[in-house]
Amino acid sequence: MGVSTSTAEPGIAVVTVDHPPVNALPVQGWYDLAGALRAAGADPEVRCVVLTAAGRGFNAGVDIKEMQRTPGHDALVGANRGCYEAFAAVYDCEVPVVAAVQGFCLGGGVGLAGNADAIVASDDATFGLPELDRGALGAATHLSRLVPPHLMRTLYYTSRTVTAAELHRHGSVWQVVPRGRLRAAVMELAREIAAKDGRLLRLAKAAINGIDPVDVRRSYRFEQGFTFEANLSGLSDRHRDAFVSPRNLPSKDAGR
Known part of the structure; x- marks a missing residue:
């Protein structure tokens, strides 16, 4: 349980997150x-890193209960x-990172997958940012790498999710496969990448x-400033308490 690294094949490192029940990571x-x-x-x-997760979902974000x-x-x-x-480590990794996404990919999961170089997803994978429902802000930077701008805004404001098939149509998910074939599919892509010259891959990355049009580190850090503002105002605690204990849901006019 935790985070582990293994060598699946020569040139391919597999970093696996295993934090039951939903891979919501503590600090x-x-x-x-x-x-x-x-x-x-x-x-x-x-020459290539595969980022994967054990269990029914890829990542459910931060551990709100710990918070x-x-x-x-x-x-x-x-x-x-x-x-x-963690998001920066995906982006700055010296070699390409391929994310293998199954089930839910929420909050911090979008931050990880959105900064990956390629995504292979199972056909039951869904991506979304429930941040507003959890009293937080952030990762719009990374969601905007997966969907067009206006769709990103609608998904962000509504906390809705988008399927792997929809992202495939937008071109941000490389391949969608049945869950049972996810491991094989992501390894096929990683193997093709790892067959290249390692020094050239590092230069290419x-x-x-x-040449990225957005500095993802600075952009995400800017977003985080508004999360702190929401926390200082007391808004965030109310929503996190409601998530941990649904009986504490705020009234409909709480945000007015």
Whole structure:
């Protein structure tokens, strides 16, 4: 349980997240994931990293229960910094990162998948940001890498999800396969990438990142500032409490 790294085949490192029941990571889990991704990318023998997860879903974001049971703002600050590090580690990984997404990919999961170089998804995969329902803001930066701008806004404001098949039509998911074939499909793509010259792959990754129209690190950090504003106003706690204990749902006019 936790974050582990294995060598599936020569040149391919597989970083796996396993944090039951829904892979909602605690603060340390985000830092562990960031460290594993950076270490895999720095290994000169690695030419492609596969980011995958055990269980029924890819990632459900941060561990809100940890946040609510921790006095003060240490868990909030830690989760924000940890997410920032993990998302950046995917993006900055020295070699291409292929995300294997099954089931739900929510909140922080979108941050991870949105910063990957390629996504292979199971046909039951869904992507979304329930941030507004959880008293948070963020990862619109990464959702905007998966869908067109106006769709991103509608999904963000409504907290709706989008299917892997829909993302495939938009071109952001490389392939959609039955869940039972996900591992084989992601390895096929990773194998094709890893067959290239490792030094050229590293140069290519740096070059492609360098021509991105949006600096994903700065853009996400800007978003996080509004999350802190929501927390300081007390808005976030009300929504997180409601998530942890549905009986505490705010009234319909709570946000007026």
